[in-house]
Amino acid sequence: MTSDRDAMLVAACLRGDRSAFDELVNRYQHVLYHAAYSITGSVDDAMDVTQSAFLNAYEKLHTFDPAGRFFSWLYRIAVNQALNLVRRRRPAVDLDECLPGTERDPEQAADEAEVNRRLHHALMALEPEQRALVTLKHLEGLSYREIGALLEVSEQTVKSRLFSARRRLRSILAAEGVTP
Amino acid sequence: MSSERLEELLWLRADGTLNEEEREELAALLATHPDAHRVEREVEDLALQLSRLPRVAAPPELRDRIGRALAGARSPLPADTDRQVARLRPKTGWPGRLLPLAAGLVLGAAITQLLHLGTGPASDGSRAVGSMQATPLERPQEVDLGGDVGSVQLDPGNGTLAVELRLVGDARVTLALAAEAEEPRLVATGHSGGSECTVATEGGRVVLRARGPGLHRLWVDAPDAAQRLRLEVAIAGVGVVERWVEVGPSGGPP
Secondary structure, rough: OOHHHHHHHHHHHHOOHHHHHHHHHHHHHHHHHHHHHHOOOHHHHHHHHHHHHHHHHHHHHHOOOOOOHHHHHHHHHHHHHHHHHHHHHOOOOOOOOOOOOOOHHHHHHHHHHHHHHHHHHHHHHHOHHHHHHHHEEEEEEEOOOHHHHHHHHHHHHHHHHHHHHHHHHHHHHHOOOOOO | OOHHHHHHHHHHHHHOOHHHHHHHHHHHHHHHHOOHHHHHHHHHHHHHHHHHHHOOOOOOHHHHHHHHHOOOOOOOOOOOOHHHHHHHHHOOOOOHHHHHHHHHHHHHOOOOHHHHOOOOOOOOOOOOOOOOOOOOOOOEEEEEEEOOOOEEEEEEOOOEEEEEEEOOOEEEEEEEEEOOOOOEEEEEEEEEOOOOEEEEEEEEEEEEEEEEOOEEEEEEEEEOOOOOEEEEEEOOOEEEEEEEEEEOOOOOOO
């Protein structure tokens, strides 16, 4: 149903209706931002990536294949831009401290925030490609096949690289004295 | 090897993709591997922690930034001819029925240019202009930096100047925007490609430094009182463009 609506909006946009694209922005800005933030670890970079992804998608909308899902296409643009950005900026950038808090009791919330902070730092220590894989799998909940389609690699490659990434993540946490 | 295989199977189980054969293999390893239960607990805990990482909400200003960027975007219409038509249209958009007429006019103009000047349009279909001239701008206008460097497209209006720097070669290009009194305000940026790129506010100017094939966009607000911005472009430190760009009053007609 969402895909159908997206297809209608894309078609309307290609007929010159700019407001149709605004609806696509409203629909997907948060999920794109979250993915970009998870990969870049920076609020500013995530905003740049999200903005740039929408801009590129809009200007290249005529190249979008309507047989595919608009969201997958848009998401791939954003993930690739985020990866390109962090590859250019190696070593990994510092993590902006902006993880949202929770509404549970303060002590528990503090413990949880600390766990999240350490986990984020460990994620940021991964190679960008590994971080993208872990993000797409665990934070976005995508299947091997969906990740493979986004990154244009086979499912088997996703499986194998994801294993290496998670193994490395465990070793980083262990080296920091953090036992998951 | 069995430790690695154990962890691999545990992750597959955490992902919910373990098949029957792998399930049996994992059961055997869990029964025999000395560290099996520690590794099992660590993998399960890490999978749980990853799944509990909070989603980061987009800052409220992001929507506005995207809107501003899209306001200066090129039309998504296909083909170069349509893109030229889109450039001629006011941003509110022409009725669809006028597009064929406009396309015809553009095509006619291009043919006329070919016949009279003996040169073709630039590779992206836009008209090449002298890089050092300070003629009044019509929206949008392209400044050619040379075939081996790239071009700058300027789209002023509503107090904002949208700048698109398209680089095709490896030259280091510096683009600066300044105003007469107050500082101009950098509203948004967008980048794609390029081996180097920085944007900063320096000495009252917004400065973009870029190198390598790529596309860089800036949206810069002129101070309300100024309504114009000074554009300077240098290639490898040598100034090639210097001009004032009228951007009109903020909130004025597009």
